[in-house]
Amino acid sequence: MTVPPGRSTPRLFGRGSWPEVSRIADILRTETVGGALLVGAAVIALVWANSPWSGIYEGLTGLQVGPSALHLDLTLAQWAGDGLLAIFFFVAGLELKREFVAGDLRDPRLAALPVAAAVGGMVAPALIYVAINARAADGALAGWAVPTATDIAFALAVLAVIATHLPAALRTFLLTLAVVDDLLAITIIAIFYTRSLQLVPLALALIPLGLFTLLVQRRVRSWWLLLPLAAATWALVHASGVHATVAGVLLGFAVPVKRRAEGPGPGLAEHFEHRFRPISAGFAVPVFAFFAAGVSVIGPDGFGPGLTDSVTIGVIAALLVGKPCGVLGATWAVQRFTRADLAEDLSWWDVLGLALLAGIGFTVSLLIGELAFGAGSERDDHVKVAVLLGSLLAALLATVVLRIRNSHYRRMCAEEERDVDADGVPDVYQTDPPPT
Template identity: 90%
Template structure:
């Protein structure tokens, strides 16, 4: 009797949800959670992590500058800069700089997220549904639990407080990876890959929430017209056309029409990312087009688009809106803080435990549930998308929006501090293991641990 274990997990060597197989001493198969994965995927993720870590440092720096400026005697200059309107009125694109950052620059961020998500499920280690099960389940759990906690704390608050239910559901991958790079330099690559994939799926779910729940009015004509440049863009990239003077205007027109339709313009970025093919032609040299675009646009996204958005979004005056004490007693602020600090870890850890119980899996050798807890706490770092949803839910510059910003900043900081405590302790353990693995590396540059198991590439 196998109970709730799927048939594919019964008998023989069983692939685990995140790479690797193992047979127990009794001869019965036991899938492993957080296996190493393949060396090409580990190498690719390491490159992404380096870019996102630098971007995370820039993001934090931009947010600190905005906070200091917004609470300085020159706060009026900051407010005036954020509210400066530029753009053609005739095309309804006369937006403030803050709106250009939220609607325009974040479209680049979501374009890269779309590329990454498609590549993960087409050519990455997660193309196997059993490997994808764990990070997808963790992402869903990590969004559901915070939303439930926020709603429970704001059920009787009234005055539209429930509109912010989605604020604490998003994880900021750049911010989280920047913290991870500082506090846990020797964390196993499988855990880093898990956090990265969780955040990518999290981004997709977040943009779906934005499109479905935060579209006030839908204009069907512009939305239908957007399909024309999007379709032409798709045809060109499917033919492996890379000419920026052809693709960039089509992407800009698609973005403008989606913006005019009432759907948040960042949705256009995801759709354009999904249109790009991942696999290169059989006889074609070099990387696939999606990987080519990632190399081009990820530095722009992480190094410019997201930090500029953070600069305009994080500048909240803690002395305004009734003062810091008043904001910390508001149910919206408390809901965001508690949902990020408690809800995210509960959701991620609970979903991971559920997958483990359902598949009767065991953690990969040497790993501990403390590692999973540390990553779950890191997932509570919500920033970019959380601030964006706060603006959509309550309106940019409103009192409630300011309270959301304070809640996001406080919840993210507390999550980062708790994750630091947990992961710094584990980092000492993995430093010794990593040192041994690096000594056991052949002339080909591939550690032997990735060559001994054929399932790991």
């Protein structure tokens, strides 16, 4: 939300600063490639789990590795969910902190829109799921948080294919919304899905976390000092009963964003983000998808029983109806409360397309499904089917809406690209008068 010069009414989805637009573009490229790898890994897992060699897949996911003395003799699937996703949430923590400390969202007026949309996009799906499963038995209500999170990589990969010229402000909005609701989802995991809490390991985790914070605040970048402290923090949080991915968020929030003194080069948060985002998007999330998405849909009972389960119906309805209604409704509420207008050339159809994309839930949704119903349980399999179907249908609906607008976006981008000076910055981002 910006206030153009000479105008008193703020605009939603106004142009951000050119440095921020360029940075977001770099992030989107990495996440788009990661999204393609994520989808590929999920397809491989789904095909393998329904092939004659499904026993090999099940044996691989259940293979235990790690030191039992430290209670880290986990299966490969658990290592992917507890360990690799900690990298994903570490990067998400870095990104969110950087946005609110040094990015365009450091202005509360700009931050209000994506934060409100993320909250609305979590509350509405949860309410729809609860309404459908209110009278269901067998603990179906435990999965109320499954449809609350948007998958960053998956949604951005779909967006890159269907709307190649979407304005940067809308892309930034979708990215920030997805990061915020993923971090809200990890808060839900820590509060509602921690079944047993061990206070001693949790208290001990403060020691390596404090040392890590002290070193990064002094701008120490030595991996051989920071990585063991991060690993110790993760292991102790895991031993405490709190989901280990929470450690990734805490470590990300500990990293400073701004440089201590003026000088060339990125700050420490940006430095870590450049190092770890490719690992997160290109390895951690796809590997988790490979171990989490393998559900058998051609068993003796066929595909039908899973589709008639209230859990499956609740998740699909929440992703297809709850997410768009929550995001669109919260955006409209911000517009009404602030009396803002949409940015020039944009319409509410654009917001609807993004709200439909927000219904693509995968990584965190599958993780919550495992925590709610137990990995490998029948209900967990139903959650996987629901998340896959709901995300696919949300992507198809978003495609219908955004493809209609794509030619309009293309004309806008063509006009901007013609107005580029020798400095490489489009004129539309150079609103300040030249120095005298």
